[in-house]
Amino acid sequence: MKNNFDYIIIGSGIAGLTTALTLGDSGSVAIFTKKNPSDSSTNLAQGGMAAMIGKGDQADWHIEDTMKSGDFHNKKEAVSFLVKNSKEALFWLKKQGVLFDAKPSLEAGHRLPRIFHTTDFTGKDIEKNLLKKISENKKISLFKNSLAIDLIVKNNICQGVFVLIEDNKIVPFFSKAIVLATGGSGQVYQWTTNPEVVTGDGLAMAIRAKAKVADLEFVQFHPTAFKGKSSPLFLLSERLRGEGAKLVDKDGKQFVNELLPRDIVARAVFEKQKTSEVYLTMAHLDKKEIKRKLPNIYKKLLTHGYYLTHDRIPVTPAAHYQCGGVVTDLDGKTSVKNLFAVGEVARTGVH
Incomplete structure (x- = not known):
């Protein structure tokens, strides 16, 4: 088995796959993912x-909305970089085959519609198209069921990674650049929307390698996870509230502005739960439009015995996104030479 690549990427979500496709023309790339690529x-x-x-939008507005949602703890330089490159990133995803809806939607924390979806399972469509592009690139090797265990670091230089491969052997792989794209750590919590593979592996490896980390106390709890009996909980997307869904107590009374930033809404739900169950309702909205815009969420809730069009859906906050992580600059560089971090595992300063 070949164990030397120009680039090694640990993780197969949007951050890892995008990085692989970007690097695929400049050398050999290995992607290691702990289970199946789509997990x-x-x-x-x-x-x-x-x-x-969207028409009438301005960079300063988008930056201000993002800074406000981060309680101004985020780095303006990073937020500005994200905002000013958002259009190019969206068009790049379109070139990979992602078919976004024609019109943007309004969501919490934004002053006007600027959220682009592919119906109500945007991530699944992005993952599918990026994996297809990966499979077509002969310079990219994707290793499934391959668990990265530890980074190989000497004198603060990352040289590779130890991987537990499919046949239960630990093999060292070497590269001039190792990219952590391992996502967050939601499974640390009892209630999370994150899949079972999201256990903070990349963060732990980075800490053992003595890479700088920051803001680990900031974990975003999504305010509207479907209140089930086991994790991961099914997420009821921000888009529902953007389309007009209301949050109500046991008496059907609203208690919060649903379009405030997630942390504020999540705290309001948490406080209300001390005296009442909390529900999300779309019963006052057009039923045909709900089914058209939110087909997958509608079908998923049916399997639990709820009709999104007229039932009150029980919800609860759940761990959703790790805002802190491995400290990087705007190029993804960490404090360890040749080690990079992208996506949720990275603390770029945006969040």
Whole structure:
């Protein structure tokens, strides 16, 4: 088995796959994923992508909305970089085959519609198309059921990674650049929307390699996970509230502005749960439009015995996104030479 590549990427969500496709023309790339390639938070992501494309939008507005949602703890340089490159990123995904809805939607924390979806399972469509592109690139090797155990670091230089491969052997792989794209750590919590593979592996490896980390205390709890009996909980996307869904208590009374940033809404739900169950309702909205815009969520709730069009759906906050992580600059560089981090595992300063 070949164990030397120009680039090694650990993780197969949108961050890892995008990095692989970007590097695929400049050398050999290995992607290691602990189970199947589609076992990622990306594949479960329902919400869309914020991009400054709509008429009347301005970069300063998008930056201000993002800074406000981060309680101004985020780095303006990073937020500005994200906003100003959002249009190019969206168009790049379109070139990979992702078919976004024609019109952007409004979601919490945004002053106007700038969220682009592919119906209500945006992440699944992105993952599918990126994996297809990966399979067509002969320079990219994808290793499934391959668990990265530890980074190989000497004198603060990352040289590779130890991987537990499919036949239960631990094999060292070497590269001039190792990219952590391992996602978050949601499975640390009792209630999370993250899949079972999201156990903080990349963060742990980075800490053992003495890479700088920051803001690990900031974990975003999504305010509207379907209140089930076991994790991971099914997410009821931000888009529902963007389309007009209301949050109500046991008496059917609203208690919060549903379009406030997630952390504020999640805290409001948590406090209300001390005295009442909390429900999400779309019963006051057009039923045909709900089915058209949210077909997958509608079908999923039917399997639990709920009709999104007229039932009150029990919801609860659940761990959703790791805002802190491995400290990087805008190029993904960490404090360890040749080690990079992208996506949720990275602390870029955006969140």
